[in-house]
Amino acid sequence: MPSEPVLTISLDFELLWGVRDKRDRDSYGTNILGAREAIPRMLDLFEKYGVHATWATVGFLFCESKEELIAVSPELKPAYQNKSLSNYSYFDEVGENEKKDPYYFGSSLISEIASRPGQEVGSHSYSHYYCLECGQSVDQFEADLGSAVAVAQKRGIKLKSFVYPRNQSSPSHNDVLRKAGFTNFRGNQRSWVYRATDGTGQSLPRRALRLADNYFNLTGHHGQNTVEIDGLTELAASSYLRSYSVEFSFLERLRLQRIMRSMTLAADNNQIFHLWWHPHDFGNNLDENLTILEQLLQHFSRLQQTHGMISKNMAELA
Numbered sequence: 001m002p003s004e005p006v007l008t009i010s011l012d013f014e015l016l017w018g019v020r021d022k023r024d025r026d027s028y029g030t031n032i033l034g035a036r037e038a039i040p041r042m043l044d045l046f047e048k049y050g051v052h053a054t055w056a057t058v059g060f061l062f063c064e065s066k067e068e069l070i071a072v073s074p075e076l077k078p079a080y081q082n083k084s085l086s087n088y089s090y091f092d093e094v095g096e097n098e099k100k101d102p103y104y105f106g107s108s109l110i111s112e113i114a115s116r117p118g119q120e121v122g123s124h125s126y127s128h129y130y131c132l133e134c135g136q137s138v139d140q141f142e143a144d145l146g147s148a149v150a151v152a153q154k155r156g157i158k159l160k161s162f163v164y165p166r167n168q169s170s171p172s173h174n175d176v177l178r179k180a181g182f183t184n185f186r187g188n189q190r191s192w193v194y195r196a197t198d199g200t201g202q203s204l205p206r207r208a209l210r211l212a213d214n215y216f217n218l219t220g221h222h223g224q225n226t227v228e229i230d231g232l233t234e235l236a237a238s239s240y241l242r243s244y245s246v247e248f249s250f251l252e253r254l255r256l257q258r259i260m261r262s263m264t265l266a267a268d269n270n271q272i273f274h275l276w277w278h279p280h281d282f283g284n285n286l287d288e289n290l291t292i293l294e295q296l297l298q299h300f301s302r303l304q305q306t307h308g309m310i311s312k313n314m315a316e317l318a
């Protein structure tokens, strides 16, 4: 248990790679370009409120060119039964570099993040790898992760924190993280509706409950304590900051209050409040999303004064 309450924020930074099996440039490109705009503005807010965050970054985004993307890729690729899940199968549509293809490359943004105070560049695997999907093996995960570590190292970044794509994790995948030198990973919220499953396990009732849980307290408050097993610390999530919803805008107040109440409760109990989202969640309705984020950070400032709450990124917390 930490000696003081902590706010930790993690972002899954992936651009189009995070959703490529479901969406493409035409259907989701605006959000991806919007994410690029959102990142510097989130960084400004983090700086203004002294917030430290971890940016769990897809390894592909570090690459300066398509040539490097291919060169760093492991020989052993994920053998998902559902071929559309493998991001290695989309290289044909990738442009030459970040300037020509801002949907698939992000090295300038990574440099921007790394240059800001308290911001940690972590990992979200090399290819946005799915650990619980049929056909993949632990060896394939190890190969993918090896490329993520290598490409970050080329930029002088040692990866310590990991976020599993689609939150698909298992103890044997954790062993691979340990071996690769990671100190911590983000776990799932402690409720059956948030339990790790493959894509087919994400049934409609579970997704509906998770949606409703953003507005109404259905699963509890999820203030967390760290859990360390053999040198690898699990930092479970407390809440997902979903994007501003135009159709549910009348519920936005409830959503904000639900998160603030959980933050206060975590502060009361000397716990960690771990909030996460994707930059592309802010890619539409950017101003509305930033306003909500700023209101949450103002609440953090209040808790800093009343409860001594501090902000740490994942590596600092582990």
Ligand SMILES: [Zn+2]
Pocket: 012, 014, 018, 124, 128, 164, 165, 166
């Ligand atoms: Zn992801």
